[in-house]
Amino acid sequence: MVKARSQTPYQLLIADDDSGFRDVLKEVLAPYFQLFEAESGEQAIELVEQTHVDIVLLDMHMDILTGLEAVRILKQINALLPCILITADATDELRQDASAADAYEVLSKPVKRQELVTTVSHALVETYQDPNVPFWLGN
Structure with missing residues (x-):
């Protein structure tokens, strides 16, 4: 069983080649x-390692x-690590591939704050x- 960590901040990694979108997140x-x-x-991958x-x-x-390729490798490093994909083209095929790679979710850009x-x-x-x-987390 994974221990609850509410007493310390969770560590979140944002991976995106668009610095403007990283800034928004x-x-x-x-x-x-x-x-x-x-x-x-x-x-x-280097950061997670x-x-x-x-x-x-x-x-x-x-x-x-x-x-998606990064998710597959990250899951080999840590199978329990939740990985959320964010994309402008969330097709059914991508959602199926992401599910097969054990991604937690696929969100569509532009992603709404509440959905994120x-x-x-x-x-x-x-x-x-x-x-x-x-x-x-403000829910």
């Missing part, structure tokens, strides 16, 4: 998390490794059995 999530940033799937991360948000379309917060909150509650997450 940081603005929404910074009050609740210790944040890490990656500009690529490769950098995200070197640093404890509780949850990852990944853009689907990045150079070299796509978000709710999805991250649910991922943390389900993964870490922390019932306090919805309260401190």
Whole structure:
């Protein structure tokens, strides 16, 4: 069983090659998390290998490794790590591929603040059995 961690901030990694979109996500999530940033799937993998991360948000379309390819590798490193893909083209095929790779969810850009917060909150509650997450995450 994974221990609840409500007493310390969860560590969230944002992986997106668009610094402007990373900034938008940081603005929404910074009050609740210790944040890490990656500009690529490769950098995200390196960070997860070197640093404890509780949850990852990944853009689907990045150079070299796509978000989906990065999820597959991240799940080999830590099978329990919740990974949420964010994309402008959330097709049924992508959703099926993401599900097969054990991604937690696929969100469509532009992602609404409430949808982002709710999805991250649910991922943390389900993964870490922390019932306090919805309260401190503003749900």
